[in-house]
Amino acid sequence: xxxxxxxxxxxVLDIPEGKVGKFRIRHIEYPAGHTLKSGNLRTALxxxxxxxxxxxxxxxxxxxxxxxxxxxxxxxxxxxQHDELLSRARGRVLVGGLGIGYxxxxxxxxxxxxxxxxxxxxxxIIKLTWKATVERAKTINPKIKLKVVEADLFTYLKNxxxxxxxxxxxxxxxxxxWQGDGETTFHTKVVPLRQLAHGVCSSVTCWNEDVMRGQLLxxxxxxxxxxxxxxxxxxxxxxxxxxxxxxxxxxxPFWRWIQDNxxxxxxxxxxxxxxxxxxxxxxxxxxxxxxxxxxxRKYREPVSA
Numbered sequence: 001x002x003x004x005x006x007x008x009x010x011x012v013l014d015i016p017e018g019k020v021g022k023f024r025i026r027h028i029e030y031p032a033g034h035t036l037k038s039g040n041l042r043t044a045l046x047x048x049x050x051x052x053x054x055x056x057x058x059x060x061x062x063x064x065x066x067x068x069x070x071x072x073x074x075x076x077x078x079x080x081q082h083d084e085l086l087s088r089a090r091g092r093v094l095v096g097g098l099g100i101g102y103x104x105x106x107x108x109x110x111x112x113x114x115x116x117x118x119x120x121x122x123x124x125i126i127k128l129t130w131k132a133t134v135e136r137a138k139t140i141n142p143k144i145k146l147k148v149v150e151a152d153l154f155t156y157l158k159n160x161x162x163x164x165x166x167x168x169x170x171x172x173x174x175x176x177x178w179q180g181d182g183e184t185t186f187h188t189k190v191v192p193l194r195q196l197a198h199g200v201c202s203s204v205t206c207w208n209e210d211v212m213r214g215q216l217l218x219x220x221x222x223x224x225x226x227x228x229x230x231x232x233x234x235x236x237x238x239x240x241x242x243x244x245x246x247x248x249x250x251x252x253p254f255w256r257w258i259q260d261n262x263x264x265x266x267x268x269x270x271x272x273x274x275x276x277x278x279x280x281x282x283x284x285x286x287x288x289x290x291x292x293x294x295x296x297r298k299y300r301e302p303v304s305a
Contacts, residue, residue, distance in 0.1 A: 091171025101133030157196035176207035192283035
């Protein structure tokens with residue numbers, strides 16, 4: 001977390017250990033001289049530089065688990081990822097998922113953020129972390145307005161859609177209610193939440209969405225390469241068929257557009273095709289981006305047979 005010009009990793013949070021229901025807060029303690037990194041190989045692939053952090057004193061970190069499975073920690077690597085995502089936050093902010101409260105504390109440290117509303121469906125997590133989160137956030141920014149709502153994020157957004165006003169209620173939103181960052185999470189969580197938040201939130205950022213979109217882009221590149229090999233039997237006709245599957249049908253408008261522009265699959269045009277694939281993947285599922293490349297406009301219409 002940044003406080004002014006200073007990076008702050010150690011001691012950002014101060015949550016007591018505890019267990020409520022299936023959720024638990026556990027402390028991770030390291031002795032003086034222990035070295036931690038703020039990145040790994042995967043974060044490096046997405047352009048994030050890593051630094052080594054060696055402390056001359058014992059350090060204590062926090063871990064939130066559910067039935068033994070880790071939801072999140074406040075170790076430097078996760079703090080660094082959050083900080084990059086939260087860097088553009090401003091105004092009235094909606095946070096989906098309380099967790100250990102790091103996002104709330106980091107947002108409170110941002111001078112342009114005036115209010116934070118957190119949606120958390122688990123009363124156990126609220127009981128474990130909300131009080132400590134408020135205390136820490138208020139220490140950093142006494143004027144910050146904080147509120148937690150015990151609710152399912154999908155249900156909350158649906159209700160806000162029914163009451164939608166002329167202007168968005170929230171300037172910015174950050175959603176982090178998942179553990180995995182695969183294609184299933186993208187299609188069942190990220191895209192639906194973006195749809196529901198449209199008009200309620202001016203801008204939406206989702207945890208590890210870039211990782212998920214990277215997987216989608218890799219899938220398109222792989223299929224383009226397979227089109228060059230007749231023995232594989234993959235054709236544009238096959239790629240444009242509906243299969244009632246989230247893993248393939250999301251790309252049907254793209255392949256139908258390529259079908260109408262076959263020259264793009266020629267090797268001499270691969271750089272252009274790569275750019276277009278990147279634009280398609282980057283904008284897929286974002287209601288505000290439908291007027292990008294021609295294929296994106298088809299998202300608003302049912303895919304015809």
